[in-house]
Amino acid sequence: MRLDHRAILQNIRNFVVDLDGVVYLLHTPIRENIDFLRFARLRGFRIAFLSNNTFLPREGYAAKLNTMGVEAGVEEIFTSxxxxxxxxxxxxxxxxxxxxxxxxxxxxxxxxxxxxxxxxxxxxxxxxxxxxxxxxxxxxxxxxxxxxxxxxxxxxxxxxxxxxxxxxxxxxxxxxxxxxxxxxxxxxxxIGKPSPDILLFLLETLRFRREETAVIGDRIDTDVLLGKNCGVLTILVLTGVAKREEVLSSPVQPDIVVHTLQELREFL
Ligand SMILES: [Mg+2]
CATH class of the missing domain: 3.40.50.1000 (HAD superfamily/HAD-like)
Structure with a gap:
């Protein structure tokens, strides 16, 4: 199973990361996941953020992320x-x-x-x-x-x-x-998740190739389904909405499930 993860992630160059439940819970940063994103950037992975949220314009989310120690440019933020x-x-x-x-x-x-x-x-x-x-x-x-x-x-x-x-x-x-x-x-x-429109727009804009991209999210019904709808690798992290039991009973199965993103470090 663990060796499997390395093989599955082998071609991945880009991460499309959900916000709430992955980077933070409302206003509280999720440190383990943030540390992983920093690590991934250092390793040369490209990162974009994707949220259904519409309260703030893109700069608002970029500012919120940077305040939490997550490096993020406005052009990397995609809201619905x-x-x-x-x-x-x-x-x-x-x-x-x-x-x-x-x-x-x-x-x-x-x-x-x-x-x-x-x-x-x-x-x-x-x-x-x-x-x-x-x-x-x-x-x-x-x-x-x-x-x-x-x-x-x-x-x-x-x-x-x-x-x-x-x-x-x-x-x-x-x-x-x-x-x-x-x-x-x-x-x-x-337009928003799990409709493929939102992810296709992101992939096209940033020139991310599908086969080199993984979606990271905390919900099966939006994030994982979105990835499936677009033929993109899906990583479910259990720091937000989805719990282990829900994964076991779900007809939609993520490619990888982790408790925190730190578990992915050894496979990159
Ligand atoms: Mg979420």
């Missing part, structure tokens, strides 16, 4: 908001968007060159983009529905049903997206 904006701008440059979400999402959409519309617009929009919004209201749902009924496409940043916070679990982007799907009868196009 950033990738959603990238795809929409590519498909409809300067397209018109009604966004339900927080500043991290709106900022990425604006930066990509898309036009954010306020609540009232007689002209309609190309996309209704939905992420986690802690100020979501009936009025926003109604405005989104109006645009969808006029022909806009429904796009979701990520399908997460809930989101963990210091004060407990709150409804996630997936719950808000579901309300608009239900009202409009339109299925949302989802």
């Amino acid at each position: 908001a950033f990738v959603t904006a990238g795809y929409l701008q590519r498909e409809k440059p300067g397209g018109r968007v009604y966004a339900i979400g927080e500043e991290g999402l709106k900022e990425e959409l604006r930066r990509a060159g898309l036009k954010l519309l306020p609540r009232f617009s007689s002209r309609g929009v190309d996309f209704v983009v939905v992420g986690l919004d802690r100020r979501f209201t009936f009025q926003k749902m109604k405005t989104g529905l109006d645009f969808l009924l006029k022909g806009a496409q429904l796009v979701g940043t990520n399908p997460d049903p809930t989101y963990p916070t210091d004060s407990g679990v709150i409804p996630g982007a997936g719950a808000i997206i579901a309300s608009l799907e239900r009202a409009s009868g339109q299925r949302a196009r989802i």
Whole structure:
């Protein structure tokens, strides 16, 4: 089994690393995993960070990582908001968007060159983009529905049903997206994990080759499934959501399971 790991990792040159549950738990750094990332960089591995989270723009996550002693450039950070904006701008440059979400999402959409519309617009929009919004209201749902009924496409940043916070679990982007799907009868196009779109965008942007890349995450239903959906090696680390028992009973099996990333050091 251990020798197996060396063989499995033999061609790997790049790690795509999830944030929450791998690098930190909310605000608490996970030291063992961070030490491994530092080691991997010294050994010449390329590292990128991939999160479904949309609260902050990319610099926000880069700053948070650097504060925790994790070297990370803005160009190495991929959030579902950033990738959603990238795809929409590519498909409809300067397209018109009604966004339900927080500043991290709106900022990425604006930066990509898309036009954010306020609540009232007689002209309609190309996309209704939905992420986690802690100020979501009936009025926003109604405005989104109006645009969808006029022909806009429904796009979701990520399908997460809930989101963990210091004060407990709150409804996630997936719950808000579901309300608009239900009202409009339109299925949302989802960009975030486990949709392959988000990882394919990262691989293409950084020129990471699939066969040289491994996804590292703490969830089977998002991180591991994402890797499987893209034909990329998957490493599950048990420092976050997934526990050993869940792995044993899961139909989706990671290529490698470790308690902390330190266990990988000897195989690089
Ligand atoms: Mg995670």
